[in-house]
Amino acid sequence: xxxxxxxxxxxxxxxxxxxxxxxxxxxxxxxxxxxxxxxxxxxxxxxxxxxxxxxxxxxxxxxxxxxxxxxxxxxxxxxxxxxxxxxxxxxxxxxxxxxxxxxxxxxxxxxxxxxxxxxxxxxxxxxxxxxxxxxxxxxxxxxxxxxxxxxxxxxxxxxx
Amino acid sequence: xxxxxxxxxxxxxxxxxxxxxxxxxxxxxxxxxxxxxxxxxxxxxxxxxxxxxxxxxxxxxxxxxxxxxxxxxxxxxxxxxxxxxxxxxxxxxxxxxxxxxxxxxxxxxxxxxxxxxxxxxxxxxxxxxxxxxxxxxxxxxxxxxxxxxxxxxxxxxxxxxxxxxxxxxxxxxxxxxxxxxxxxxxxxxxxxxxxxxxxxxxxxxxxxxxxxxxxxxxxxxxxxxxxxxxxxxxxxxxxxxxxxxxxxxxxxxxxxxxxxxxxxxxxxxxxxxxxxxxxxxxxxxxxxxxxxxxxxxxxxxxxxxxxxxxxxxxxxxxxxxxxxxxxxxxxxxxxxxxxxxxxxxxxxxxxxxxxxxxxxxxxxxxxxxxxxxxxxxxxxxxxxxxxxxxxxxxxxxxxxxxxxxxxxxxxxxxxxxxxxxxxxxxxxxxxxxxxxxxxxxxxxxxxxxxxxxxxxxxxxxxxxxxxxxxxxxxxxxxxxxxxxxxxxxxxxxxxxxxxxxxxxxxxxxxxxxxxxxxxxxxxxxxxxxxxxxxxxxxxxxxxxxxxxxxx
Numbered sequence: 001x002x003x004x005x006x007x008x009x010x011x012x013x014x015x016x017x018x019x020x021x022x023x024x025x026x027x028x029x030x031x032x033x034x035x036x037x038x039x040x041x042x043x044x045x046x047x048x049x050x051x052x053x054x055x056x057x058x059x060x061x062x063x064x065x066x067x068x069x070x071x072x073x074x075x076x077x078x079x080x081x082x083x084x085x086x087x088x089x090x091x092x093x094x095x096x097x098x099x100x101x102x103x104x105x106x107x108x109x110x111x112x113x114x115x116x117x118x119x120x121x122x123x124x125x126x127x128x129x130x131x132x133x134x135x136x137x138x139x140x141x142x143x144x145x146x147x148x149x150x151x152x153x154x155x156x157x158x159x160x
Numbered sequence: 161x162x163x164x165x166x167x168x169x170x171x172x173x174x175x176x177x178x179x180x181x182x183x184x185x186x187x188x189x190x191x192x193x194x195x196x197x198x199x200x201x202x203x204x205x206x207x208x209x210x211x212x213x214x215x216x217x218x219x220x221x222x223x224x225x226x227x228x229x230x231x232x233x234x235x236x237x238x239x240x241x242x243x244x245x246x247x248x249x250x251x252x253x254x255x256x257x258x259x260x261x262x263x264x265x266x267x268x269x270x271x272x273x274x275x276x277x278x279x280x281x282x283x284x285x286x287x288x289x290x291x292x293x294x295x296x297x298x299x300x301x302x303x304x305x306x307x308x309x310x311x312x313x314x315x316x317x318x319x320x321x322x323x324x325x326x327x328x329x330x331x332x333x334x335x336x337x338x339x340x341x342x343x344x345x346x347x348x349x350x351x352x353x354x355x356x357x358x359x360x361x362x363x364x365x366x367x368x369x370x371x372x373x374x375x376x377x378x379x380x381x382x383x384x385x386x387x388x389x390x391x392x393x394x395x396x397x398x399x400x401x402x403x404x405x406x407x408x409x410x411x412x413x414x415x416x417x418x419x420x421x422x423x424x425x426x427x428x429x430x431x432x433x434x435x436x437x438x439x440x441x442x443x444x445x446x447x448x449x450x451x452x453x454x455x456x457x458x459x460x461x462x463x464x465x466x467x468x469x470x471x472x473x474x475x476x477x478x479x480x481x482x483x484x485x486x487x488x489x490x491x492x493x494x495x496x497x498x499x500x501x502x503x504x505x506x507x508x509x510x511x512x513x514x515x516x517x518x519x520x521x522x523x524x525x526x527x528x529x530x531x532x533x534x535x536x537x538x539x540x541x542x543x544x545x546x547x548x549x550x551x552x553x554x555x556x557x558x559x560x561x562x563x564x565x566x567x568x569x570x571x572x573x574x575x576x577x578x579x580x581x582x583x584x585x586x587x588x589x590x591x592x593x594x595x596x597x598x599x600x601x602x603x604x605x606x607x608x609x610x611x612x613x614x615x616x617x618x619x620x621x622x623x624x625x626x627x628x629x630x631x632x633x634x635x636x637x638x639x640x641x642x643x644x645x646x647x648x649x650x651x652x653x654x655x656x657x658x659x660x661x662x663x664x665x666x667x668x669x670x671x672x673x674x675x676x677x678x679x680x681x682x683x684x685x686x687x688x689x690x691x692x693x694x695x696x697x698x699x700x701x702x703x704x705x706x707x708x709x710x711x
Contacts, residue, residue, distance in 0.1 A: 036681055040690040047690035049697070051681060058610050064574070071577040075603060078570045080610035081508055084676045089697070155697065159508040160544055160673030 025129055026110040026149070027052070027088070028138040033114045048090040050137055050152065054083070055117040083122050086129065087155035088137055100149045104138070107149075129154050182343060183236045184323065184377055186336040188411065189229035189245070198243055201262050204305045205272045209260070225249045227260070228381055230414050233335060235323065235375045239266035246379045247274070255279070260303070261320070261376045272303035273320060273374055283380060285422075286330055289337040292380045293330050298322075298348065319349040319373035334377040347373060384421035385409060391421075391429040392437060404441050416444055423452040435519065436496050455489040459500040467501060467526055469710035470538040477638040480630045481543060484550040488522070495520035495553050497546075501531055509673070510541040512548035513567030514556065522549040523567070534706040536639060540669050543634055547627050551616050558592040571612050575600035595619065611676045618679045628679075632670035636662055640707075648706045655695055664692075668699040 029035055029050070038049040060076040091097060104110075111117075117125065129135055139148045192198050210224060228246040235242045242263040249258055253276055261273045280296040300320055323345050324331050325338035334343050388408050393399035408417050420437050427433035440450040440457060447460035462468050474481040488497045502525050504511045510526040524545040530538055552569055555561040561569045573596065575581070581601035586594050598619045602608055608615065617628040625633065641649075641662045649661075656664040674680045687693040695702065 038681065038685050038693075040688060040693045042690055045690045047693055049684070054609065057607065059608060063577075066574070066576075072574050073577060075573045075575065075608065076570055077608055077610060077612055078564060079568050079613040081506060081511075082610065084609050084611050087675070091694075157673075157675040158700065159506050160510060160541065 022133045023109060024134040024136065025132040026107050026136045026138055028104075028110050028112045028147075029140055030112055030115060031140045035113060044094050046090075046092040048150075049155065050088040050090070052086040052088070052113050052117065054085065054122045055114050056119060056122070081159040083126050086122065086126060087157070088129075088135060088152040089155050090137065090150045090152045097151055099139075100151075101146050102138075102149045103145055104147050105145065107138075110138070126154075130156070181237065182323065182340060182375075184334055184336050184338065184343075185234045185236075187232050187234060189227065189232060192232055192234070192243065197264055197268065198262070201264055201270045201272075201305070202243075204270070205260060205262055205303055208272070208303050208305050209274060225258075228379070230411055231379055231381065233377045233379055235377060237375060240264075240372055240375070242375045244376045244379050246381055248383065253278070257380055259376065259378050259380075261374055263372075263374045265372065270305050271374060272305055273376070274301045274303055275299070275320070275376065275378070276301075277378060277380075284330060284332075286328065286332045288328060289325065289332060289335055291325070291332045291335045291337075293332045294378065294380070300348070319347055321345045321347050321373045321375045323375065323377040333380065345375075349373075382418075382421065382425075384414075384418045387425060388417065388421040388437075391424045392434055401438075403445065404438065407441055407445055413444070416450070419450075419452050432520075439496065451485075453489065454485045454497070455495070456485060456497045456499065459498060461501040462499045465501055466531055466535075466708075466710045467538050467542060468499075470535060470542055471499065473710065474539065474543065474634070474638055478543075478634045480634050481546065481638070484546050487550055487553055495522055495556075497521075497549055498523045500525045501528055503528065509537070510545040512545045512552065514552050514561075514563045514569055516563045516565045516567060520553070520556065522552060524549055532708075534703050534708045535710055536635070536669060536703040536706045538710070539635060539639060540631070540672055540703075543631055544673050547617065547631065548613060551613070551627075554591075555595075558595070560592075560596070569613065571599070571608070573599055573603075575603060580604070606678050614674045614677050615679075617674055618677065628670050628674065632663075632666050635666040635669055639666075643707060645705070645707050648702070651695075651702070655692055665699075665702075668696040669703060671696075672700060 034053060036051040038047075038051070040047045058077060058080070062074045062076075064072050064074050066072050092099075111125070135152050135154060137150045137152050139150065226248045228248065232243055232245040235244070240263060242261055244259050244261045247258045247260045252258065256276050256278050259275045259277065261275060263271050276299045277294065278296045278298065279294060283292040283294055285292055323334040323343055325334040325342050326344065327338055327342040385408055389395050389405065392401075392404070394401055394405050394408070407413055420440060424433055424437055436455055440452070443450060443457050443459065447463065449458040449463045450456070451458065458468060458471075462471075475485065485497070488495050496519075498521060500523060504525055504527045507529075508527060509530055510524060513523050513525075515521045524542075526538070526541050526545065530541050552561065555569070555571075560573060561571055563569055575596075579600075581597050581604055584597050584601070586597060589597060599608070599612070599615075602612075602615050617631075618626050620626055652661040652665050655661070671680055671683060684693060684696065687696060
């Protein structure tokens with residue numbers, strides 16, 4: 001609950017002042033969470049795309065018994081063309097964007113995935129990231145309190 | 161009395177293959193009315209027919225008639241000119257149509273015939289020549305324009321020459337689109353009936369005893385206006401619509417009006433077709449265009465646009481696109497498709513909405529920015545949205561979706577608990593059950609979300625391809641890849657090679673809009689080369705610089 005309140009305050013304040021304030025955002029990928037990583041590399045380029053999914057379930061689900069007595073699930077979903085995932089791209093060309101090692105407690109503006117995404121509007125988080133100065137992904141690590149931090153960029157797909 | 165003849169073509173006609181420097185032109189009545197010679201004779205002929213001054217067996221109580229003013233055929237051979245026009249007689253013979261033919265020679269001798277044609281088979285419309293085929297019989301009656309003018313003439317005046325055209329494979333009534341080399345004639349003479357007569361040939365020189373035959377290129381049209389007004393009920397007080405009625409009666413709209421009328425006749429004037437026709441006419445009045453065959457309305461914003469050019473190109477080059485389009489006029493999933501250009505929610509490249517009410521209408525709006533973009537961007541947007549419209553139409557027909565008041569579809573799916581949908585044999589299911597099974601399987605693998613309309617792209621379409629794969633094929637086959645600009649082409653060739661670049665780029669483009677689906681994640685996960693992966697992820701920007709001129 002405390003985390004959610006912190007996130008809400010962060011979103012509101014960053015959104016309100018996004019035009020005036022430069023800020024960085026860190027996204028902590030929690031252990032065993034459902035994010036996906038697409039990875040591809042050659043001798044000079046390491047490419048990773050982190051896919052963070054919407055944690056709000058928009059499905060209206062009801063259990064019903066059909067005429068033949070069988071239990072079934074009635075699913076109702078409105079269509080929508082808003083973001084259902086956030087795509088973050090990490091590119092390291094010729095080692096110019098190497099990961100950093102940082103102490104977690106020193107970092108500000110940290111959002112944890114997926115816990116902070118629970119019940120949070122993905123479009124709102126998307127705007128928060130879009131208006132930030134820099135975005136970093138923190139790959140979980142507990143090596144003496146240090147974490148691997150990668151500078152990433154937000155990938156935007158216009159709706160169609 | 162001068163003469164009467166009634167001829168069966170097969171008995172009394174002589175086919176001619178030669179022409180005689182013939183010229184056939186088509187005019188409206190207004191255009192010819194300024195021709196004083198025609199006008200003077202026309203008035204006499206009208207008067208004669210109304211006074212029953214016909215030589216023949218026809219017993220007429222009421223000989224009033226109207227002429228179709230939209231098309232009058234003028235035939236000139238040497239210094240002889242004839243005019244043929246369609247007449248609607250009050251006492252029309254069943255299953256027939258009438259022509260009045262007036263012929264004037266260089267000495268201003270006037271002759272006229274009232275010819276009744278009896279088609280024996282359906283008269284096929286030849287679009288390119290705006291004409292009809294004709295097989296049947298005819299009966300001609302001489303119009304006594306001025307009895308004194310004919311009093312000394314021999315009975316042998318009764319041949320008329322009918323001009324046909326054999327261009328395009330179907331013999332049809334000649335008109336001004338037919339060049340002389342395709343024309344041929346048949347001469348029909350007064351071999352039967354009350355008058356004497358003899359054979360004759362086309363265009364022979366005249367003499368007092370053997371006058372020049374009367375030349376005609378029969379004129380036919382369906383009473384389109386009347387059919388349209390009656391079917392739409394515009395002649396009743398409760399359905400009166402002055403704007404639509406005025407449009408129907410305006411001769412300038414004849415071609416479109418006829419198309420609407422033919423469509424309604426073909427649809428047996430059912431209620432859905434009436435609603436579509438009214439909307440179609442209103443769209444036309446506002447400057448739009450209508451594809452009656454597919455029941456597609458092209459809004460005035462869409463008409464003559466670069467996006468319409470892509471639409472036309474896809475209609476010509478893609479079976480997949482046409483299959484989807486034709487769905488909207490099919491009996492089992494009929495509906496109206498409207499194509500527009502305008503602003504879209506969230507700046508989408510395109511949106512597709514259904515109808516909250518019972519009227520089965522689907523509106524595709526492509527963003528105004530797409531109009532100024534590349535052919536590939538327009539092509540993928542239009543095709544992507546048409547897939548949505550096609551799916552919505554099918555799902556609505558199966559009772560699997562409802563619509564929000566804004567027209568957004570709401571999936572309403574029932575999945576059985578305790579069944580592994582991934583193990584079902586889909587080949588044993590009909591199309592609807594297969595769709596339900598696939599969506600339930602999707603939901604078991606990854607719970608469905610608001611992007612379900614895009615998940616649908618990964619189910620089978622008309623064959624074993626998924627819709628996404630069919631879209632990829634459409635792009636490969638319908639787009640002019642070799643005509644692409646060199647910068648776009650060279651970058652793709654350098655990355656994917658000369659043999660595979662088109663397939664790879666088309667595949668990447670076909671995924672545009674589907675990025676939030678799990679299948680897209682699987683797709684990009686399969687790309688090993690990071691440089692290719694970056695290109696594919698950036699495909700929207702890449703096609704921005706592709707060729708933009710549709711024509």
